[in-house]
Amino acid sequence: QEPLAVNDPEIFQIIKNEKNRQRHGLELIASENFASKAVLEAMGSCLNDKYSEGYPGLRYYGGTENIDALERLCQKRALDVYRLNKDEWGVNVQPYSGSPANFAVFTGIVGPGGRIMGLDLPDGGHLTHGFFTPQKKISATSVFFESMPYKANQTTGLIDYDKLEENAMLFRPKLIIAGMSCYSRHMDYKRMRAIADKCGALLHADMAHISGLVAADVIPGPFEHCHIVTTTTHKTLRGARSGMIFYRIGEGYNLEKPIKEALFPGLQGGPHNHAIAGVAVALGQAQREEFVEYQKQVILNAKRLAKTLQDFGYEIVTGGTDIHLILVNLRNKNLDGNRAEKVLEAVHIACNKNTCPGDKSALRPSGLRFGSPALTTRGLMEEDFDVVAEYIHESIQLTQFICDKLEGGAKAPLKEFKNALYTDPEVQQRV
Numbered sequence: 001q002e003p004l005a006v007n008d009p010e011i012f013q014i015i016k017n018e019k020n021r022q023r024h025g026l027e028l029i030a031s032e033n034f035a036s037k038a039v040l041e042a043m044g045s046c047l048n049d050k051y052s053e054g055y056p057g058l059r060y061y062g063g064t065e066n067i068d069a070l071e072r073l074c075q076k077r078a079l080d081v082y083r084l085n086k087d088e089w090g091v092n093v094q095p096y097s098g099s100p101a102n103f104a105v106f107t108g109i110v111g112p113g114g115r116i117m118g119l120d121l122p123d124g125g126h127l128t129h130g131f132f133t134p135q136k137k138i139s140a141t142s143v144f145f146e147s148m149p150y151k152a153n154q155t156t157g158l159i160d161y162d163k164l165e166e167n168a169m170l171f172r173p174k175l176i177i178a179g180m181s182c183y184s185r186h187m188d189y190k191r192m193r194a195i196a197d198k199c200g201a202l203l204h205a206d207m208a209h210i211s212g213l214v215a216a217d218v219i220p221g222p223f224e225h226c227h228i229v230t231t232t233t234h235k236t237l238r239g240a241r242s243g244m245i246f247y248r249i250g251e252g253y254n255l256e257k258p259i260k261e262a263l264f265p266g267l268q269g270g271p272h273n274h275a276i277a278g279v280a281v282a283l284g285q286a287q288r289e290e291f292v293e294y295q296k297q298v299i300l301n302a303k304r305l306a307k308t309l310q311d312f313g314y315e316i317v318t319g320g321t322d323i324h325l326i327l328v329n330l331r332n333k334n335l336d337g338n339r340a341e342k343v344l345e346a347v348h349i350a351c352n353k354n355t356c357p358g359d360k361s362a363l364r365p366s367g368l369r370f371g372s373p374a375l376t377t378r379g380l381m382e383e384d385f386d387v388v389a390e391y392i393h394e395s396i397q398l399t400q401f402i403c404d405k406l407e408g409g410a411k412a413p414l415k416e417f418k419n420a421l422y423t424d425p426e427v428q429q430r431v
């Protein structure tokens, strides 16, 4: 029973390095957060060691009385946090993460080769919503299901619901996915439900990014209009790395059995009980007043970051944000997100390069996605985000400075750009 530092100093050192990186840098990745000590304690507990294939009361392993209690409590908290009536909604807390949660819904509800429509990846959707390119079916969702993406208006960046309706009536999907990884506005669930009803589809919200905001009731949630809701639990919700599937039950709904069976035994084996405990702890925290205050601040901070960057002359896709993330489009600066991301990383600011509506290549995306959840957890307020915006601005100016030094400018090979970033003395001085 030696501590990690003694038993495996190599791994101990890597974890220590990562902790330092997280502490000393600015974490602006929209899908990340810092889970509480209590969540991490649950994750690092003896629950890791227990197998419990099956569901509470019906397991394929013995010794599961504590696991049954854990899973039932997690389910109860999940329904409570989202203010759901247990006669109308059920929840499955076993998905290992967001991707298997979605895949289980697709296999259980749509069936092999069935049709789905999700927001296209370059317009803010997630890989698992059916992404493919003309050259390749990228996501397993597009390999095993027939996917027709819907898109955002390429000028405004806003979802084109009229076109979605037109295409849905032609394509007749079984499932429409209302969800995103990089779309900064509320989704119009009401309109999407009307479209789903009209074309005979079910409406599935993937609220992975916004599940903390929905839990705190600071933005409109998807439950009123959707049949199925999936989520990750480690983004704005600030829990363990895991997933959940909510589905309607009762009169006229036949969703519970196919989803349950698609997840286990269809896709997964034994549940990750340590993760379920970490989610349950986070769901407990999400019922406290300070969680609501935190989520309000997350939105205020993201809005302030958008405004300050706009004041510096940057274009924010859709003109701003309603939630925790923003997408900056560098196209009008003649720069790309990839190079800017490298400079930000060099100065210890972590964010994502991201495609913007209208981008021709995912390899040369023109955007940068920034999110406020992690730094808000660290206690940063709006004024602090003004300083963060200044650092971002300086980093983008440095990106421009490096491009200007290279013969090919912004089009010079990335290798040359990185070489200048890490070796050019003038650049080093500014870093």
Ligand code: PLP
Pocket: 031, 097, 098, 099, 100, 102, 126, 128, 179, 180, 181, 206, 207, 208, 209, 232, 242
């Ligand atoms: N759905 C959405 C909307 C996401 O943004 C993500 C992850 O970023 C996922 C699903 C997949 O979650 P995971 O990476 O946990 O599998």
